[in-house]
Amino acid sequence: MSYIDMSPPPRAKHLWRYTPWPRIQPQEGVPIAEKIVFTVNGNESLDSGAPRVVLESEIARVFLSEIGGSSHTLNIEGDVGLVHIQARASGHVVAGHLHINCKGNSTVILHLTGEADWSGLYVSGEVADNCKLAYGFVNELSNDCKLLHCEDWSVGRDATMEIAALSVGGFRSKSDIRTALTGEGATLKQAITVHGLGARHIDNHIEINHKVANCNSKLVINSACAGSSRSIATGLLKVAKGANGTDAGQVFRNLLLSDKARADSIPELEVLADEVKAAHGAASAPVNPDQVHYLMSRGLSPQQAEALIVEGFLIDAFSCLTDIDLKGVLATRMTIHLECELKR
Amino acid sequence: MAEEILNISNLHVSVEGTEIIKGLSLTINKGEVHALMGRNGSGKSTLANALMGHPAYSIDSGEITYNGQPIEELEVFERARAGMFLSFQYPSVLPGVKVGTFLKKSIEAVRGEPVKQREFRNQLKAAMQLLDMDRTFLSRYVNDGFSGGEKKRLEILQLVLLQPRLAMLDETDSGLDIDALKIVSKGINQVVPHAGCLVITHYQRLLEHVKADYVHVLIDGKIVKSGGPDLAHKLEEKGYDWLEVKNEV
Numbered sequence: 087m088s089y090i091d092m093s094p095p096p097r098a099k100h101l102w103r104y105t106p107w108p109r110i111q112p113q114e115g116v117p118i119a120e121k122i123v124f125t126v127n128g129n130e131s132l133d134s135g136a137p138r139v140v141l142e143s144e145i146a147r148v149f150l151s152e153i154g155g156s157s158h159t160l161n162i163e164g165d166v167g168l169v170h171i172q173a174r175a176s177g178h179v180v181a182g183h184l185h186i187n188c189k190g191n192s193t194v195i196l197h198l199t200g201e202a203d204w205s206g207l208y209v210s211g212e213v214a215d216n217c218k219l220a221y222g223f224v225n226e227l228s229n230d231c232k233l234l235h236c237e238d239w240s241v242g243r244d245a246t247m248e249i250a251a252l253s254v255g256g257f258r259s260k261s262d263i264r265t266a267l268t269g270e271g272a273t274l275k276q277a278i279t280v281h282g283l284g285a286r287h288i289d290n291h292i293e294i295n296h297k298v299a300n301c302n303s304k305l306v307i308n309s310a311c312a313g314s315s316r317s318i319a320t321g322l323l324k325v326a327k328g329a330n331g332t333d334a335g336q337v338f339r340n341l342l343l344s345d346k347a348r349a350d351s352i353p354e355l356e357v358l359a360d361e362v363k364a365a366h367g368a369a370s371a372p373v374n375p376d377q378v379h380y381l382m383s384r385g386l387s388p389q390q391a392e393a394l395i396v397e398g399f400l401i402d403a404f405s406c407l408t409d410i411d412l413k414g415v416l417a418t419r420m421t422i423h424l425e426c427e428l429k430r
Numbered sequence: 431m432a433e434e435i436l437n438i439s440n441l442h443v444s445v446e447g448t449e450i451i452k453g454l455s456l457t458i459n460k461g462e463v464h465a466l467m468g469r470n471g472s473g474k475s476t477l478a479n480a481l482m483g484h485p486a487y488s489i490d491s492g493e494i495t496y497n498g499q500p501i502e503e504l505e506v507f508e509r510a511r512a513g514m515f516l517s518f519q520y521p522s523v524l525p526g527v528k529v530g531t532f533l534k535k536s537i538e539a540v541r542g543e544p545v546k547q548r549e550f551r552n553q554l555k556a557a558m559q560l561l562d563m564d565r566t567f568l569s570r571y572v573n574d575g576f577s578g579g580e581k582k583r584l585e586i587l588q589l590v591l592l593q594p595r596l597a598m599l600d601e602t603d604s605g606l607d608i609d610a611l612k613i614v615s616k617g618i619n620q621v622v623p624h625a626g627c628l629v630i631t632h633y634q635r636l637l638e639h640v641k642a643d644y645v646h647v648l649i650d651g652k653i654v655k656s657g658g659p660d661l662a663h664k665l666e667e668k669g670y671d672w673l674e675v676k677n678e679v
Contacts, residue, residue: 375485380522382506383482383515384532384588385539391507394535398526398571405526405571 089116089149101262104318104350105289107145110234110260112179112204119153122182122198122207123174132158132171132184146262147236150208154181157210162219166192168411173207175200175227186211188219193411196221197419198255201228205256207235215242215269220250220409222416226423227255229284235261241301243269248407249276250416253288254423264293267301274303275407279400279420282315282347283427289318296324296359300331308403309340310396311347321353323364330361340370341399343392397424432459434498435596435626436481441492443473443480443651449490450476452651458596458626465629465637465662468648469670474630475519477648478598481628482516483509496596511540513625515594517585519601523573529584530554530568533591540592557590560620562613578605586617597621598628603636615639634666647673 095102112119124132134156160169169192173182180202186194188211198207205227213219227233233256241247253259265274280288294303309317321336340349351368373395381391400420404413436458443451450473458464466474480487481494483506494501501509524532533554538545558565561583573581582602589597599618603611618627618640629640637645637659645661646653647670654673655661 374522377522377524379484379506380518380524381536383510383518384536384592385507385510386535387507387539388505390535390539394527394532395524398524400526402526402571 087143087148089145089152092145092148095145100320100322100354101291104320105258105260105287110232110258111149112206112232116149116152117179119155119179119181119206120177120202121155122180122205123176124158124182124184125172125174126160127170128172132160134158146234146260147208147238150181150206150234150236151183153179153206154183154208157183157185159185159187160194162186162188162190162192162194164190166190168192168415169194171196173198175202175205175231177202179204179206181206183208183210185209186219186221188212188217189214191218193220193409194222195224195412195415197224197226198233199226200231202231204232205234207233209237211239213239213241213245213247216244217242218246220248220407220412222250222412223252224416224419225251225253225255225259226419229255229257231256233259233261235259237261237263239265240268241265241272241274244271245269246273247275248409248412249274250404250407250412251278252416252419253278253280253290254420257285258287260289260291262291262293264295265303266295266297267303268297270298270300272298272301274301276303276305277403277406278307278319279403279416280307280309280311280317280319281396281400281423282309282311282313282317284313284315286313286315288316291320291322293322293324294334295326296329296332296334297326299329301329302332303334304406305336306403306406307338307351308400309349310343310400311340311349312343314344314346316348316350318350319352321366323353323355323357323366325357325359325362325364327358329359332359332362332364334362334364336366338368339399341396342370342372343396393424397421432462434458435460435496436628437493437495439493441477441480441494442490443476444488444490445476445486450651451480453492454648454651454653456646456653458628460595460626461623462644463622463627463629463640463642465631465642465645466648467631467645467662467665472648473651474648475600478516478600478628478630481598482506482514507539511542513595515589515592515597517582517589517597517599517602519604521573521581521585525571525574527572528568529570529572532572533588536588537591553591557587557617560590561587561617563587579607579610582606582614583610586614589621590617593621593624595625596628597625598630600630601632602629603631603633611636612639634662637662649674
């Protein structure tokens with residue numbers, strides 16, 4: 087089905103309750119979009135091919151595949167080390183599709199920047215059996231940009247995937263990241279940090295689908311919201327029938343930095359297997375005054391103390407990851423972002 | 431002539447409307463170690479927190495001067511920048527904040543200027559050697575998953591690096607084994623010649639390594655007895671009852 091034949095999803099649907107489709111689409115109908123420019127490690131371009139759509143019935147993905155044009159593919163074979171992909175979004179409506187095919191071990195950082203009014207990014211990928219991919223997504227779009235962002239991953243037998251996301255750009259973003267653990271012994275560790283400033287609206291929907299037995303997943307989402315910003319995190323953990331031996335955990339933490347800031351965390355479980363460990367928890371709180379006092383007793387002003395606490399809180403989400411490069415790059419980007427904000 | 435660091439005169443402090451410190455006076459000069467002893471709930475930690483400016487502690491009356499200047503109007507961070515330091519009994523956990531980052535930011539905040547990386551590294555290395563601390567400590571998050579002893583060592587590492595003029599140590603000896611106590615005491619003794627020191631403790635054992643010039647006994651928010659190091663031995667031997675009876679008389 088093409089996008090134009092699809093009805094807008096109703097707000098009653100869990101996925102579209104907090105950021106309805108009309109609020110995140112660039113305009114009615116199918117716009118002509120310019121392309122996101124992908125460069126690898128500073129200058130190399132990526133192979134491009136036909137668009138791919140993993141979930142053909144899902145409106146955002148269909149829309150992105152129709153306007154995104156050709157898909158750019160990164161093939162990883164053997165031990166590749168750190169790969170840095172710069173995604174540049176410039177223009178009015180801009181879209182792009184990246185596919186990562188991992189048949190080895192690598193750390194890939196996708197860094198989205200630009201001043202486009204509206205950006206649409208679709209990322210898909212597979213981690214083959216016994217392979218390892220650490221993947222980081224950094225959203226540093228300019229402050230007046232809208233972002234629609236979907237990802238679909240599959241992780242094979244005894245494969246490991248680590249996903250880290252840092253959302254500090256744009257004024258409205260909707261991310262929908264879905265990972266299917268398709269081979270026995272697959273492991274997923276996923277950490278998402280959100281920094282809400284001004285009137286930013288950041289909606290993250292994370293689906294983790296345990297399709298087979300003996301897979302592990304861990305999801306941590308830390309959101310710090312200031313001003314009148316709003317963070318929404320919906321998590322859906324699916325455990326298929328027969329996926330026994332599943333060990334899954336989801337933690338949502340929110341730090342509210344002003345009276346007007348809002349953070350909603352909605353973890354959901356859909357468990358059809360019998361022998362499963364599945365835990366989830368959510369907590370929202372203002373900055374702990376004892377932490378502020380402790381830092382002030384070491385000479386930091388209240389503003390410096392709060393900034394350091396927020397930085398630590400956001401970086402702490404990455405504690406569940408093991409890939410040193412991934413953690414290091416994202417923590418550094420976070421620190422730079424916060425230092426820039428502090429100077430404004 | 432002795433250089434006065436801290437002078438407390440007839441201090442009354444309350445917490446949530448309840449008076450805890452009830453007319454306490456104390457003078458600490460440079461180079462002096464004052465041990466403050468007393469039962470749980472006698473007001474020892476309240477005094478330290480009030481001196482550091484914790485907002486939950488209200489100074490109802492009395493005067494505190496530090497380096498000859500009243501401090502009541504100073505914010506917590508201004509007191510720290512002026513050279514006051516409190517080693518906390520229960521220091522806060524700061525998830526995601528690396529010890530190395532925290533220490534550098536603290537030093538820069540207290541000194542009021544950026545510290546060169548090389549200078550910081552050298553000072554840190556010397557201080558960590560003194561306290562027999564491993565460098566892996568620096569990449570851990572502040573007090574996150576630390577044992578009681580590790581937390582106290584980190585507090586003393588800060589003491590050594592920040593070189594305050596007034597060091598207040600709130601039960602720094604609790605949670606320390608014998609070896610750790612000796613090491614931590616080395617850190618305290620390094621600071622003592624340049625600072626006034628208020629050591630809050632329950633036990634004589636810390637005072638075997640950190641020589642107190644004065645020992646004060648706090649009961650119900652008042653210093654009921656002051657003396658030399660012998661007083662700590664007597665308290666170890668006899669407890670506090672004999673002082674309470676005398677106090678009532």
